[in-house]
Amino acid sequence: MDTSQDILSPLRSAPGGVYRDDCVTVIRGPAPPGREIAHTSHFTVHAGEPLAITHQLSVDDLDEDLTGLLRTELFEPGWVRGPELFERLFTGIVLTCADDPLAAWEAFYRNTIRQESTPGARPGGAIEEFRPVHDHAVELVLGDSVHELGSCFGFLALRLAAQGLDVTASDLSVGTMQLLGAVAPRLGARVATVVADAGHVPAADRSVDTVLAVHLLEHIDTEHGRRVLDEAVRLADRRVIVGVPYEDVADETFGHVRTIGPADLAELGAQTGLCFEVHEHHGGWLVIDR
Template sequence: MTVAPIDALAPVVGSCYRDGVVTVRRRRPDSRMRLGAVRTPHFDLVHDGTDLVVEHGLGLGEVDDDLAGLLSDELFEPGWLRGSELFERVFTGVVLTCADEPEVAWEAFYANTLAAVGAAARAEPRPNSNAAPAGHGCIRDYAPVYARAESLVSGRSVLELGSCFGFLALRVAADGRAVTASDVSGGTMRLLGAMAPRFGVDVATLTCDAAHVPLPDDSADTVLAVHLLEHLEPDHAAQVLREACRLARSRVVVGVPLEDSPSEQYGHLWAVTLRVLREWGAAAEGWRAEVTEHHGGWLVLDRG
């Protein structure tokens, strides 16, 4: 049976999201009833006939990108649920069921996340935190990754490959740079295109494979590939790096998590090492390469 792709802007009815794979429901704030044999601090999990049902009690003030950490820690790492596609569907369903209108739910998600990233970058206490444990997928852990990437941007035009929700693209654009965000997921790019104007930021969006970007050579001063290449098979990742070099006028910035083993729920296919980054840098003819470690591994390529 063919299952419809994830629609981040799908309407919800009665605080219930259904996509043919999973049903996500929001508990009434005054409800004392809990579903299922699997009950975690934030989620209940039950099989209702043939349907997988996830119920939660999160609201608009609580939903941000730390939801990834909550889902991982409470449902996926323990093995109650498996797979990156199911992870994305549950994630989408939780966000959408926090409000009656999709745009309202996602605007709160973006606003809460951007505020939390800014607070983490300033090392300030975070209001309304979901208090997800430290680890990959938590805002306080990837905020310094964004800060590092932003510090490495050179020039006024930036192309980001594999932007996902586009938080980094939004932050770079808010600094006054001309930014194009790209991702293989058309739905994610549509969502980013809908959200950026709500934050007074101009971000162009492009749906494409990062190894085949329909833009001319030297399209941007800096090309970013931050936490992208671990999601691709090694040969595909190497193709993306070559494409980034074609597109960049002056600098390519690559950032990867340094993991002992790839995180399946986040869609990581392999653990990229500092040795691999050095090999990529050595193979980039006409570029000067620098490999460093700062909340992960970094490869920075500068022309000649």
């Protein structure tokens, strides 16, 4: 994800299982009596300012499928709206599950990686949804060095690093890059992290074999997207891989600002003047080769 501002501090502590910022309060523990406006399988929403959520999840429950729980139980019913609140609640829930923030995030990463390596173990969740996307991206990579633009948590970057590739991950979020940089060594992975807008990366021309922009363009407007593709082509010595979800309506919960279809991908490819092809596999793919 490539966002316009860094709103999170993912390594801050949440003493006593309580996370607070200027927009949300997240508490791990029994829901206090009164002021309850919604109760779901995993969360209780409380009235007042700021928004307050209670939960009883543990470190064993932390993985990327938390995305689906928040979406189906809080955002789709309309109890909460907006990508900023989504990110704040997600962060708050993770941090309230352990006294040590890095231990909480390490559990989140390890649990997600374990689930992603076990196809069919938990059908219908975010991990199961993204597994074929990441599988396909890995299949398309050429060469020994990769730069993933807008990497967010960096699960794809970590997977490529585990296969022995020289991997760089970049994202506009300072906090996300700090988190990935701190967790990767604990997972035995070597991933270089760079804080950068995907449209302006401080790296040399043709500095890596493959550049990835997977589920990034739907988060940014058309003009920015063109700059990102130009930058990806500049950085790549052999191949650029772009992956997008095919949506009828942009999903605002995840910060999507536009839909992108096969014709849009083909137009982007043609504008590069290079050889390209567009195909579909759990979404749309644009592959550009020098």
